[in-house]
Amino acid sequence: MAWSDSVDIYCERLGPGLWAEPLNALSNLGFVLAGLWLLDRAARRGEPALVRALAVLIVLIGVGSASFHTVATRWAEVLDVAFIGLFIYWFVACYARYRWAAPWWLALLSMGAFHAFGLLLTAPFAPEAFNGSVAYFPALAGLVIFGLLSTWKDRSHRARLFFAAALVFGLSLALRTLDQRLCASWPYGTHWAWHLLNALTLTLASLGISQSPGLRLSRL
Numbered sequence: 001m002a003w004s005d006s007v008d009i010y011c012e013r014l015g016p017g018l019w020a021e022p023l024n025a026l027s028n029l030g031f032v033l034a035g036l037w038l039l040d041r042a043a044r045r046g047e048p049a050l051v052r053a054l055a056v057l058i059v060l061i062g063v064g065s066a067s068f069h070t071v072a073t074r075w076a077e078v079l080d081v082a083f084i085g086l087f088i089y090w091f092v093a094c095y096a097r098y099r100w101a102a103p104w105w106l107a108l109l110s111m112g113a114f115h116a117f118g119l120l121l122t123a124p125f126a127p128e129a130f131n132g133s134v135a136y137f138p139a140l141a142g143l144v145i146f147g148l149l150s151t152w153k154d155r156s157h158r159a160r161l162f163f164a165a166a167l168v169f170g171l172s173l174a175l176r177t178l179d180q181r182l183c184a185s186w187p188y189g190t191h192w193a194w195h196l197l198n199a200l201t202l203t204l205a206s207l208g209i210s211q212s213p214g215l216r217l218s219r220l
Contacts, residue, residue, distance in 0.1 A: 011189025030199030031062025172197035
């Protein structure tokens with residue numbers, strides 16, 4: 001399998017070409033805007049540089065995904081997945097470090113623990129199950145766990161941010177799963193909505209890890 005091989009796995013793409021997936025491509029602006037807003041906010045509030053890196057990774061997720069939904073090649077798919085993976089594992093390390101004051105060696109070990117947790121959680125499913133969305137089950141479970149841990153630790157509104165992120169991400173996963181099934185009745189698919197909802201998910205989760213979240217979801 002060559003790096004330049006074409007990849008066609010989404011409803012919206014009906015043929016080759018950079019703009020064969022306009023909604024899937026343009027919806028990645030959600031990641032870029034969310035990342036830039038979080039980066040500016042983190043700078044103004046004096047967040048640690050390694051937390052600001054999460055905002056940079058959100059921007060890169062948008063860039064990687066936009067590349068995949070335009071050139072639609074194997075190398076672009078790897079770039080897309082790589083930035084998502086980097087964000088998830090770095091987020092786990094930052095949560096351990098900045099919310100639980102874990103030493104860096106333990107924070108880095110938490111990434112390995114999360115990887116092992118993900119392998120156990122997805123083991124009963126085939127990789128293509130739920131239109132490939134099974135790969136994101138550990139991330140959804142992680143958001144719920146972070147919410148529960150935050151509730152237990154200090155009962156702050158951080159927990160609500162994580163639970164809200166989990167709720168939005170659950171809806172996002174459902175739409176991603178339905179993308180291929182709805183092709184006949186809705187040719188644009190639902191993957192573009194996955195992008196927009198994920199931009200919101202990452203924003204809420206990043207605020208939950210912030211030193212000063214500033215956003216209170218008191219009614220959730």
